[in-house]
Amino acid sequence: MATSSDEQAAGQHYLVCGIQACQENGQFYCNDCHQPMCEQCKDEHRKSPDTKNHDIVLYRQRKHRLPVNKCKKHPTKIVDIFCKECQTPLCLKCFLTEEHKGHEFDDLEEIYAEKYALWQGEFSKIQKYFLPTSEGLKTDIKRDVKEIKKIMENIRKSMKAEAESLKNLVDEVTAEKIEHTHSMEKSLLQMLKSQETTYNDFITYLGKMSDEFQEYLSTTNKKLLSSEILKIQSIPETAKPVPPVFTAGEFNRDDVAKLLCRLNVPNTEPEKRKIQPMEAVSTPMKFTEKQLKQRREKSDMKQMLSLSSSVTKVREYSVPDVDNAYHVSVDKSGRPWVSDDDGNLVQTDLHGNPLQEIQTTGDTKGYHTATQDGGLIYTDQDKKVIYRITPDRRITEFIKTGDWEPLSVHSSRINGDILVGMRKDEEAKVTRYNKAGKETQNIQRDNQGQELYDWPHYITENINGDICTSDHGKEAVVVVNKSGQHRFSYTGQGSVFRPFGICTDVLGHILVCDILSNTVHLLDPDGGFLSVILSPQQGIEYPRCVCVWMMKTISMWDNSAPTQ
Known part of the structure; x- marks a missing residue:
């Protein structure tokens, strides 16, 4: 059964057949009788002469x-006719009056159904596009908030580091200048010391001269009679030191600001956030007769395709060197790649003749996927590497997954992205890579922080961008939208559900193998159970993988690979 993320406990509503006391699953609906029907009652309804022309569709x-x-005008009558000319709803009595004679009429129920489908489509757009896209944009904004905070914190760290660097330079230059003052002071003091020594020497000289004069001046000194005259040396001349003059540096706050970094907002136009375009455009409320007819034709075609829940075996063949086929990928020319639990990966032509064979470490998982260019991608769980095979058969290392073991892989048919189901210790996640191998998205928990996955061993993508994972540990098909928001989990129709291979078709249906009940389930895009399309009554035993290519379903089990 399918359960949405906010209605897990309520479970899925089980529709009961409305025919008499039948209590089977009412998966079909009679638009004429307005009641649900099981498959058996539907067949009987179509066999009855009175109801064989009734319009029976999926519920x-x-x-x-x-x-x-x-x-x-006629209170006892019900309005169920629409006059096209008067654009007025009528009852049967109004319809028979002269006033509307010759007018064209339409079934009001048909118009109501068209209007209901339109409003339901608009409601679906809100649920499947506008809300998820808006939530995705909110997530982008939260990511931008974290990025802006990180950038600004780095800028602040850079500013502090730059200021510290400038302070260090100022301290270094100041230290050099102070050291220079010490040198200048030492030189000036040495000069003054030299001058002091000069005068000390001259004073000593004067002392000696004074003694000599005293000796000459003695009356008994005969030297006065000498013709020699004592001469005194001139006082030595010295110069006053010229001290340095301090001139303050000329700077202000602006000068300092110029030395440091500048913070400017680039003069560029902000990049607009990318909004994923909605695939289905809105249709106008009013329809012309031609538009209504086209819508009915499209609806009939869709119902015809959708009602092909019973399948017919077209061809069956065995794949050489492959035992117990566990996964199949089909390239753009329709040639399948098939793998078993011994790591044998074989490509055959449409007649089962082998074309390529590779020995891998893969086992019971969906570990390979065909790419849009005709190549193949497969995982190596032991080496934690994803390899790519080009159309000319060259094998190259594509992506390294670090500590995570890549279990399953899928190449998107929408944009070529690579989706990988991974596991590490007791954790599991789905990672998206672009075509160049760059990681762009990780999906691991729901909005309540609960782990979405346990063992995502098969993975695929639906036409609306939903990521559908067959999880062996959760015993469920876990589906998230393209933004990674949990949409629903399908847990089967019985007490135990063991999902294996999974794929989707061009209408967005989900096909999944259940190896316990030996069946292949068909789900609608919202996880509603539609029917069992393959069962033991059709010779199915232990279905392990399923693939849809060009509206053909390829299922594989045991040693054979029948095409259906």
Whole structure:
């Protein structure tokens, strides 16, 4: 059963057949009788002469019953006819009056169904596009908040580091200048010391001269009679020191600011956030007759495709060197790659003749996927590496997954992205890589922080971008939207569900193998159970993998690979 992320406990509503006392699953609906039917009652309904022409569709494609409105002119009659010319709803009595004679009429129930489908489509757009896309943009904004905070913190660290560097330079230059003052002071003091020595020597000289004069001046000194005259040396001349003059540096706050970094917002136009375009455009509320006819034709075609829940075996062949086929990938020319639990990976032509064979470490998982260019990608769980095989058969190392073991892989048919189911210790996740091998997204927990995955061993992508994972540990098909938001988990129709291979078709249906009940389940894009398309009654035993290519379903089990 399918459970949404906010209605896990409520479970899935089980539709009961409305025919008498039948209590089987009412997966079909009669638009004429307005009641659900099981498959057996549907077949009996079509065999009955009275109801063989009734319009029977899948329950989810039913026409909703027209609301009961009484005619204002004829209160006992119900309004169920629409006059195209007067654009007025009528009852049967109004329809038979002269006023509307010759006018064209339409079934009001058909118009109501069209309007209901339109509003339901708009509601679906809100749920499947506008809300997830808006949530994705909110996630982008939260990511930008973290990035901005990180950038600004780095800028602040750079500013502090630059200021510290400038302070260090100022301290270094100041230290050099102070050291220079010490040198200048030493030189000036040495000069003054030399001058002091000069005068000390001259004073000593004067002392000697004074003694000599005293000796000459003695009356008994005969030297006075000498013709020699004592001469005194001139006082030595010295110069005053010229001290340095301090001149303050000329700078202000602006000068300092110029020396440091500048913080400017680039003069560029902000890049607009990318909004994923909606695949289905809105249709106008009013339809012309031609538009209504086209819509009915498209609806009939869709129902015809959707109702092909019974399949017919077309061809069956065995793949050489492959035992117990566990996974199949089909390239763009329709040639399958098939793998078993011994690591044998073989490509055959459409007749089962082998074309290529590779020995891998893969086992019971969906570990390979065909690419848009005709190549193949496969994982090596032991080496934690994803390899790529080019169309000319060259094998190259593509992605390294670090500590995570790559279990399953899928190449997107929408944009070529690579989706990988991974596991490490007791954790599991789905990682998205672009075509160049760059990691762009990790999906691991839901909005409540609960682990989404346990053992994602098969993985695929739906046409609406949903990522559908067959999880052996969770015993469920876990589906998230392209933004990674949990949409629902399908847990089968019985007490135990053991999902294996999984794929989707062009209408967005999900096909998944259940190896316990030996069946292949068909789900609608919202996880609603539609039917069992392959079962033991059709010779199915232990279905392990399934693949849809060009509206053909390829299922594999045991030693054979029948095409259906």
